[in-house]
Amino acid sequence: MPTDPAASGDAGQSAAAERRRDRLSVVIPTxxxxxxxxxxxxxxxDQDAAADIEVIVVDxxxxxxxxxxxxxxxxxxxxxxxxxxxxxxxxxxxxNLGFARARGDFVCFLDSDDYWLPxxxxxxxxxxxxxxxxxxxSVEGATLATRExxxxxxxxxxxxxxxxxxxxxxxxxxxxxxxxxxxxAVALLLGDFFPAIVYGDLFxxxxxxxxxxxxxxxxxxxxxxxxFNDWEFFSRLCLQGPGAYVAYDGFRRDTGRCDQISxxxxxxxxxxxxxxxxxxxxxREDARxxxxxxxxxxxxACYMMARALVGASRRKVARRYxxxxxxxxxxxxxxxxxxxx
Numbered sequence: 001m002p003t004d005p006a007a008s009g010d011a012g013q014s015a016a017a018e019r020r021r022d023r024l025s026v027v028i029p030t031x032x033x034x035x036x037x038x039x040x041x042x043x044x045x046d047q048d049a050a051a052d053i054e055v056i057v058v059d060x061x062x063x064x065x066x067x068x069x070x071x072x073x074x075x076x077x078x079x080x081x082x083x084x085x086x087x088x089x090x091x092x093x094x095x096n097l098g099f100a101r102a103r104g105d106f107v108c109f110l111d112s113d114d115y116w117l118p119x120x121x122x123x124x125x126x127x128x129x130x131x132x133x134x135x136x137x138s139v140e141g142a143t144l145a146t147r148e149x150x151x152x153x154x155x156x157x158x159x160x161x162x163x164x165x166x167x168x169x170x171x172x173x174x175x176x177x178x179x180x181x182x183x184x185a186v187a188l189l190l191g192d193f194f195p196a197i198v199y200g201d202l203f204x205x206x207x208x209x210x211x212x213x214x215x216x217x218x219x220x221x222x223x224x225x226x227x228f229n230d231w232e233f234f235s236r237l238c239l240q241g242p243g244a245y246v247a248y249d250g251f252r253r254d255t256g257r258c259d260q261i262s263x264x265x266x267x268x269x270x271x272x273x274x275x276x277x278x279x280x281x282x283x284r285e286d287a288r289x290x291x292x293x294x295x296x297x298x299x300x301a302c303y304m305m306a307r308a309l310v311g312a313s314r315r316k317v318a319r320r321y322x323x324x325x326x327x328x329x330x331x332x333x334x335x336x337x338x339x340x341x
Contacts (some may be wrong), residue, residue, distance in 0.1 A: 022125060023052050025104030029094030030112035031060040034069050043115035048122045058094040059084045070082050074213035092229050094222035107212050113254040120250035123180055124209045129245055135241035138203045138208035139250030146255060156207060162200030171196040189245040194238040194290060198278060198297040199229035207251045214240035228273040235277050239286050271308040274301040299330035306338055
């Protein structure tokens with residue numbers, strides 16, 4: 001039977017347009033991790049339907065020949081772009097630089113010492129297609145074993161501090177079951193994560209895929225900070241729309257090395273960043289509808305800061321934060337116990 005060339009052309013254009021709508025940009029910032037970044041890059045290129053992926057590796061002024069190494073390996077692959085910085089931009093600056101070059105409708109910021117497991121992209125795409133209202137999707141992950149510790153499973157729901165906060169259970173998120181094409185039934189958590197993330201971090205960058213326009217709406221990573229800048233970015237991202245967490249094991253974190261930023265942060269960094277996040281959100285126009293939640297989160301941040309200061313024997317400064325909590329009648333008895341200390 002003869003076919004209509006026009007109809008065939010329309011079908012081909014429609015399929016091409018559908019692929020473009022699913023195109024994913026993966027930004028990988030790296031500094032002096034020549035072998036590790038190759039592992040991260042290859043884990044993305046090995047995904048199903050990887051033809052619809054672009055990978056932007058931002059070499060942040062490495063001294064180990066990372067740029068030349070990647071050019072030798074992937075110069076002929078049109079999916080791979082290399083941005084080589086001559087001056088250090090650090091992780092947040094490198095992510096912002098890579099995102100400015102991204103052209104996909106979805107984006108992920110994969111750390112160069114992490115990598116995806118096979119099938120991760122297919123799972124994320126299925127969740128987005130079945131839930132087109134979502135601004136982002138987070139998959140589960142685990143750590144690799146180190147000399148000191150064995151592998152740590154479920155690091156998103158089991159190790160991110162926001163999941164254990166009492167506010168998380170009150171945030172109105174809804175669990176449901178989803179049947180994945182190649183992985184069976186898994187649990188899916190849907191809804192507005194903002195009322196919970198202002199109390200603690202909930203995600204890992206390497207396991208989070210977001211719509212590009214939502215990442216743009218959230219704004220760039222804050223380049224002034226080197227600790228918990230991902231949490232601050234996530235809090236702004238959650239203002240862009242509902243998200244989803246899918247209990248699918250999709251990535252691995254390589255922990256325990258001395259070059260990781262998380263190993264160099266001071267003990268009080270978490271409390272200070274919590275205060276900064278809530279204060280900055282209180283000034284955002286798109287957060288005005290969450291004023292009550294943010295006021296309570298600010299009191300919680302003051303309480304955590306007071307505890308950190310007491311632990312550092314800075315009791316005089318700690319009192320200021322305790323009195324702020326008391327004025328809002330937040331954890332009154334615990335605050336009085338801190339004053340007694």
